[in-house]
Amino acid sequence: xxxxxxxxxxxxxxxxxxxxxxxxxxxxxxxxxxxxxxxxxxxxxxxxxxxxxxxxxxxxxxxxxxxxxxxxxxxxxxxxxxxxxxxxxxxxxxxxxxxxxxxxxxxxxxxxxxxxxxxxxxxxxxxxxxxxxxxxxxxxxxxxxxxxxxxxxxxxxxxxxxxxxxxxxxxxxxxxxxxxxxxxxxxxxxxxxxxxxxxxxxxxxxxxxxxxxxxx
Numbered sequence: 001x002x003x004x005x006x007x008x009x010x011x012x013x014x015x016x017x018x019x020x021x022x023x024x025x026x027x028x029x030x031x032x033x034x035x036x037x038x039x040x041x042x043x044x045x046x047x048x049x050x051x052x053x054x055x056x057x058x059x060x061x062x063x064x065x066x067x068x069x070x071x072x073x074x075x076x077x078x079x080x081x082x083x084x085x086x087x088x089x090x091x092x093x094x095x096x097x098x099x100x101x102x103x104x105x106x107x108x109x110x111x112x113x114x115x116x117x118x119x120x121x122x123x124x125x126x127x128x129x130x131x132x133x134x135x136x137x138x139x140x141x142x143x144x145x146x147x148x149x150x151x152x153x154x155x156x157x158x159x160x161x162x163x164x165x166x167x168x169x170x171x172x173x174x175x176x177x178x179x180x181x182x183x184x185x186x187x188x189x190x191x192x193x194x195x196x197x198x199x200x201x202x203x204x205x206x207x208x209x210x211x212x213x214x215x216x
Contacts (some may be wrong), residue, residue: 048135049196056191058162064124070177074117074164084167085109087202110198116160140201143192150189164170
């Protein structure tokens with residue numbers, strides 16, 4: 001900035017300093033607006049890592065096979081599963097006032113097995129679309145959503161396995177299939193967290209500091 005008297009040793013006034021700061025803020029704002037309107041062309045990230053397009057998907061597919069086995073068994077034996085669950089729930093409802101424990105237990109047993117057998121496969125299927133989309137879209141955010149979705153599935157699968165299949169007269173291999181699915185989903189999740197995947201995905205957006213105008 002050129003001062004009125006062209007004196008290099010002159011100390012600028014506070015108003016002149018404020019004007020310089022405001023001009024700098026305006027320039028940065030204009031540059032940011034230009035970047036938003038005309039973003040730079042994305043750089044080709046190269047082929048996705050094997051851990052993402054092969055290992056994570058193979059683990060997911062194997063987990064889905066295990067899950068399909070116990071889901072099909074659950075539907076085929078839905079009546080027996082409902083009866084077992086009702087007998088299990090009734091003792092815990094006997095001390096609840098103004099509630100018919102047998103009727104309430106039967107009502108809950110009629111609702112939760114179909115809800116688990118339908119809801120969990122739907123969420124698992126959606127997670128596959130996310131897993132494929134990570135590589136196709138080169139998206140770190142979608143990877144994070146996939147991880148969150150798998151965590152939700154992992155919370156429900158053991159509960160489902162316990163409520164539907166953890167009975168003396170229920171085949172233990174069906175109960176085990178649910179835990180096989182649980183373990184393989186963890187493997188799939190861990191594959192997407194491999195270092196090679198993290199390097200291939202775009203870097204995390206960092207919050208930039210904002211320069212505040214003097215007196216603002």
